[in-house]
Amino acid sequence: MNTRLVAARVLSRVLQDGQSLTAALDNAFLTIDSGKDRAFIQALCYGVCRQYHRLDFILSQLLDKPLKDADVKALALVGLYQLKFMRVKPHAAVSETVLAARKKPWAKSLLNAVLRTYLREQEGLEHKADKCQVAALSHPDWLIKQIEQDWPEQALTILQENNQQPPMVLRVNLAKTSSEHYLQLLGEQDIAAEVVGFCPSAIKLEKPVPVDSLPGFADGLVSVQDTAAQLAAGLLDLQPGQRVLDVCAAPGGKAAHILESQAQLKELVAVDIDESRMRRVSENLQRLGLQAKLVVGDAANPSSWWDGKPFDRILLDAPCSALGVIRRHPDIKLLRRAEDIGQLQVLQKSILHAIWPLLAPGGLLLYATCSILKQENEQQVQAFLAEHNDAVELPLFPNSGSGTAIPCSEAADWGTAGVCGRQILTGESAMDGFYYARIGKQ
């Protein structure tokens, strides 16, 4: 097995067939047992997606005409990525990459020429790439423009953060242990980490580790979840006896956190339209020893699954562009299209409107996305508030007006206040890009 060839095939599933990188990698790993090989393939695939626009620009400078063969193009990108970004010896990177194309003799000589020319002309080619915005920032043009339009002052930082490797953050199950105690357990395994001050359940690791090496993982002592996502449960201000609806729940990270945060809820109903993703909710809850009512259903059509009993709390973690989590899923830069944003906005609106009647008077709906675009976030909530007389925006901070105190963000000053809600921009306090707004029902 040639690891470079496997990486190239995974990448062409993404580039040519529009498959997600996670799905394509999972599929490739079915036949690969070696942890070392898996790590190398993963590093190549994530790296090429992260740097795709830069590598593609450089490749175009090295070719007379575009490469039609998707696997060979992916191999060329894999080769260039090793030469520019990895500590692989150049001669090994070239020879192994060329070898990966042994079944296509024409491609062997082409790859050899491309990679050797790159090595000879590297300085000039990289300089040219630095002068081209799409290559220098390694993002598609439409996305650079969109981010610049929404966040003119922060755009460059956001774009640079999108290309970084994110930290691995753990959510300590505070129903079972404390962050301090868990930090001690990590220390005993020589895993360097720190507690995230403003979110009591969050621990940030200095370096990512395999989940199996986390003490007590199988017993549900911890889960992997970014700090930004861990703010949701606290913002819901959960109280004993409440009925809670998590309306786009899979794979269940926030649902589990809700149940860990308040053991005396009357019920948590978790809904998702995707049956296979719903199975992951079930697995996650099982590992953590938690229980919820799981419903496969369309959130935009509650009449097909709602029992008519109102909820005290609703979490709508809406389907979105996921532009706040590009650093975790760099293939989003390759797969997302400008026209998706408007379609997602329509879907978010339809779900928000459909579930509002399910909230009891005096109840609270938390609207969340892992997007940084205003269209999906503050503009969405602003329009909703304008159309619903019984909806009122509640503060996200205890000192910003009336409203209940919220444990998770009491001591925090995270995010940026907008027209409504609060936006965390990618990389802020090492977090993913996230948006939260709390809407109360009168």
Ligand SMILES: C[S@@+](CC[C@H](N)C(=O)[O-])C[C@H]1O[C@@H](n2cnc3c(N)ncnc32)[C@H](O)[C@@H]1O
């Ligand atoms: C951002 S993810 C939710 C993440 C989840 N809340 C968590 O913390 O693990 C959005 C989810 O919305 C689901 N979804 C999309 N359209 C939906 C619909 N019309 N009804 C219900 N779920 C939907 C997707 O299947 C996806 O699992």
